[in-house]
Amino acid sequence: MENLNELVENLGLERKIELEDIPNIDLYMDQVIQFFENTYSSTKRNKDDKILTKTMINNYAKGKLLFPIKNKKYSKEHIILIGLIYQLKGALSINDIKLTLDGINEKILKEEIELGEFYQSYLNLFDHNVGNIRDSLLVRAEEVKEEMNRLEDKGDDYLEKVLLILSLVNISNMYRRVAEKLVDELGE
Structure with missing residues (x-):
């Protein structure tokens, strides 16, 4: 196990979406998927793994894990939430993620949170x-x-x-x- 340091380096643990990486314009679903793919592709276990799919995003929206999408475009806040869901889904069920993010979604709708700061x-x-x-x-x-x-x-x-x-x-x-x-x- 002498190669543990090398193994950790190759995992891409530090890969994340920085606030300044998120476009200041609303994106269509395909653009959101490409954005996540470009950011996290190096963290895939297998090359055929999908980081994010249309079905996933639609399920997040239908399951109310995201506040409503307008005109089929995703805002910076939507992208932040999708990023948080991406991190949470490795350990929590969709129901647990919904419970976790419900309050944040409510605060966004009531304009009671600066999501970027959070x-x-x-x-x-x-x-x-x-x-x-x-x-x-x-x-x-x-x-x-x-x-x-x-x-x-x-x-x-x-x-x-x-x-x-x-x-x-x-x-x-x-x-x-x-x-x-x-x-x-x-x-x-």
């Missing part, structure tokens, strides 16, 4: 989290090495990778469960 706060945390994950991965890898030294099959790279996978998934599940609990509190 999104910039999210981006600041995003950058901080990328640094934390890099540091944390090195710690997890060291912990796995320590556990491997306790086993008879000390030098088995396969077992070492499986232990790291199990540890990372365990942490991911714990964070997801905490997030779900916070979503439940939003719904109360």
Whole structure:
């Protein structure tokens, strides 16, 4: 697992949509899809994976994850929300995402939120989290090495990778469960 740093570098963890990257003009759906594809294509696990599709966007709109679209054009605020949905959908159900974003959509409609400012706060945390994950991965890898030294099959790279996978998934599940609990509190 000496290549862990290289692996992390190739993940594109730092890929995100900056506020200044979002066009100040409204976009049609195909333009939105292309915008997301251009931004996140390097993060795909498989080259055939889709970042965003028309069906996804239509489902977000029908499911009221986005405030209403006008004249088939998506505003900067819509793009921010689609970006947040893109990040949330890896861990939360569509219903949980809707619950999470309901209040933001309401505040947008009532003009009670400066969404760009809120999104910039999210981006600041995003950058901080990328640094934390890099540091944390090195710690997890060291912990796995320590556990491997306790086993008879000390030098088995396969077992070492499986232990790291199990540890990372365990942490991911714990964070997801905490997030779900916070979503439940939003719904109360």
